[in-house]
Amino acid sequence: MADGTSWRATEPATGAVRLGQVTAGRSTLWAQCGCGLQAVLDPGPWLGQGLARHPLPALEDRLRCACGARQAKLEIRGLAEAPAAAGSGIFIFR
Numbered sequence: 371m372a373d374g375t376s377w378r379a380t381e382p383a384t385g386a387v388r389l390g391q392v393t394a395g396r397s398t399l400w401a402q403c404g405c406g407l408q409a410v411l412d413p414g415p416w417l418g419q420g421l422a423r424h425p426l427p428a429l430e431d432r433l434r435c436a437c438g439a440r441q442a443k444l445e446i447r448g449l450a451e452a453p454a455a456a457g458s459g460i461f462i463f464r
């Protein structure tokens with residue numbers, strides 16, 4: 371847990387990443403749109419809906435991008451990977 375990578379060790383290589391894994395260790399939830407925009411998301415609203423066990427791909431169409439796209443690619447990254455210019459513009463729609 372301390373290094374923020376322990377979830378990788380417990381997840382089968384073939385398994386989808388689940389939303390709840392963002393709370394394991396020091397990780398952040400990222401969304402990246404085809405237009406190039408990317409943003410850090412707060413998974414709180416989804417966790418509040420009990421979606422922790424949902425695989426990330428199942429949640430991608432719940433996003434909206436400033437460019438009008440109705441989905442964006444989701445991934446979990448370690449905090450160390452967060453660029454200084456972490457933008458906004460992608461948000462949880464539902």
Ligand SMILES: [Zn+2]
Nearest residue numbers: 403405435437
């Ligand atoms: Zn976009």
